Amino acid sequence: MLEFLLALLTTVTVGALLVPLLRVGARRTERLDSELAIYRDQLAEIERGRAAGAVPESEAAAARIEVERRILHAAEGASANATKTTAPADSSTLHRILPPALALLLPLLALGVYLNVGRPGLPAAPFGARPVVDLPAPGEPMTAERLVAQARARLAGRPNDPDALSALGEALVLEADGTVTQPAIDAFNKALAQRPDDARALYYLGLHEAQSGDSPAAIARWRDLEAKSPPDAPWLPMLRAEIARVSKAAGLPAPGGMPQPTREQQEALQSLPPAERQQAIRSMVEGLDAKLKDNPADRAGWLRLANAWRVLGENARAADAYAKADALGPLDAKTLTDWAESHVRQLAPGAAPPAAAVAVLERLEKAEPRNALALFYLGAASFAAGDKPAAVRRWKTLLALLPADAPIRPMLEERIKAAE
């Protein structure tokens, strides 16, 4: 019934628009007739006025002459119009072409926009069937209340277990939609009293500081945690992303080079325990990787993927992704630097870069002749290839660029000496 009404409405609207569009051509020929009819009426009226004596003879004559003049003018205009329509005929052609052209162009335009912006493959999501996006845990529905209950049950047996205390705090945060509440703070503080380096408690206490308006304290705490964490700690990417987010929000100098997940992603990530969080980040990057395999012409996607792998320390995969992006369009010096970096990070200390890396480094050197990374590793490559003068030239250029107290200076000087 509703569909029928909608169709009816559409038909009426389209009809109302179409009728004048199609009638425009016909109307002009009728125009002279209608003008003449008006003038005839006017003449008759003047005549009636004169006969009744309401209008003096002289005025009636003047009025009649005026109307007759207008009739002549109208006739002239009409004949001029007629010659115009027969000779150039452009406006009538326009009127003939306009309706079908509009009828074709508008749907085509709409289709074009839809194909660009829309997602025809997106499955329908009826309200009843929509999954609850509360928690990403697949299989069992895990609610915050249940997590809190579990953590409390765990704590009942071991009231001073720092792990259980932290888990309880985290569950309480989850329950409060990501706000670190006073009870959660108490739990984290108790956990810290038992184990002063509990990463989860430190992280959430920092988050509390950020939420309670003391971003500098939060960042100081997080940087401390970052420095104390082992280099392969699963929470590091998340922690760095949070540092970047909070420093940005508070207008503090932000560390660069971090991938910025969207707000929703961050919030979803925040609610996961660290190990799962790392897993989630990886699976997000893997997802991007898989998506790009289907759509390999997405240059920006490859660059994003490359950056993500680089940050995650997957340098070989990062280098691959950069190569894919490079095949689609030239890279700028900054990206070339990142690409070269992901190549040389795979090197054993002191080893010469392989051919693939050298190719990238050479392009980087061309784009930026004073790039330290390119100078250093291309020097190493030249040295390994036996081209000692080229190695010495590059390393000396680099040496001149380095500040006087650069820590790699002595090593570089030693290498130059060896090459000479």
Next chain:
Amino acid sequence: MRRTLFILPLLTLALMAGFFAWSLLAGRDPASIGSVLVGRPAPRLEVAALRDGEPPLTDALLRTGKPAIVNFFASWCTPCLAEHPLFTRLATREEATIIGVAWKNKPVEALAWLKRLGDPYKFAGADLDGRAGLDWGLSGVPETYLVDGQGIVRRHFRGPITERDVNETIIPFLRGAK
């Protein structure tokens, strides 16, 4: 003459575009509707206590010679959740006197909310029918008023307070008024 009429829509469009451009670029905050309370004695504060067994809130709380923060909140209000940690900090680290009024909020729900999040309010009132909110010119929750020791409203925040508000306005106000 009839030709010139066709310019009218264009002119209207240009005028509207000009107005929008000005609104965007002039730094005007369309959300700011000002407050008539600032600089005047605080409105009547007569609400029942939220917590059981406490005396109702009265005007005397605002004229103790010490500055007070009056915060209208509700458990159903998400921005209130976002600003809550800031009040926790003001209560614990600045020892601020914070008067919370649960606006159009069932006391049971407001109390459960405070139990879950922690309770930064030295005095808590329940304004279930929103009458105190009317007196205070409330447009919604959260809103926050800074009241000095003589009961004069000094600042009125419509919407959640932010880190910047706390550090640049509220803390200097609390310290300066002591």
